[in-house]
Amino acid sequence: MEAVIYLLRFVFDAFLMILIIRFWLQWVKADFYNPLSQFVVKVSNPVVVPLRRIIPGLGGLDLATIVVAYIIATLKFVTLAALAGESLGALAFYIGLLVLLKQAGFMLFVIMIIMAIMSWVVQGYNPTLMIFHQLTEPFLNPIRKIIPSMGGLDLSMIVAFLAMNVINIMLSNSLPYWGAL
Numbered sequence: 001m002e003a004v005i006y007l008l009r010f011v012f013d014a015f016l017m018i019l020i021i022r023f024w025l026q027w028v029k030a031d032f033y034n035p036l037s038q039f040v041v042k043v044s045n046p047v048v049v050p051l052r053r054i055i056p057g058l059g060g061l062d063l064a065t066i067v068v069a070y071i072i073a074t075l076k077f078v079t080l081a082a083l084a085g086e087s088l089g090a091l092a093f094y095i096g097l098l099v100l101l102k103q104a105g106f107m108l109f110v111i112m113i114i115m116a117i118m119s120w121v122v123q124g125y126n127p128t129l130m131i132f133h134q135l136t137e138p139f140l141n142p143i144r145k146i147i148p149s150m151g152g153l154d155l156s157m158i159v160a161f162l163a164m165n166v167i168n169i170m171l172s173n174s175l176p177y178w179g180a181l
Helices: 002-027 035-052 063-083 091-121 127-146 156-174
Strands: none
Touching: 002 035, 002 063, 002 091, 002 127, 035 063, 035 127, 063 091, 091 127, 091 156, 127 156
């Protein structure tokens, strides 16, 4: 049973990450012709495009993608709870929102870690690094305005990691199920 739960978590999390990245790419107006962008769009199109006919966008943002991501996040927790023999009732909708928020924070964390490692290894232009740079700019630029780089060393990621961990600790102490998501 543990193997089934592990595989279900992987499938839900992988698709949820793709949906979050799709929305995120549209939000920051990232390069649509980048190979990573093309992959994300092609994988998520079969689910998102039919819903676009029903749910219109708002201010250039694709609300259909967020709705699908929320549904997937809710289904993930409901499915895993059902396999554990628990029933959540109306609480499932609230927990679905928590799953979506936590997954988005986790994605930001992972992308910044990958960016840091790639900055040590990759020299010159790299399309993946450029997309990751576009994705993290809205979060790192406000920090860079307060703490400028010192001697060529950009400390904004360290400050962002600290802030994200503080937020995660505060939420785990105040919200139910935060640690189990």
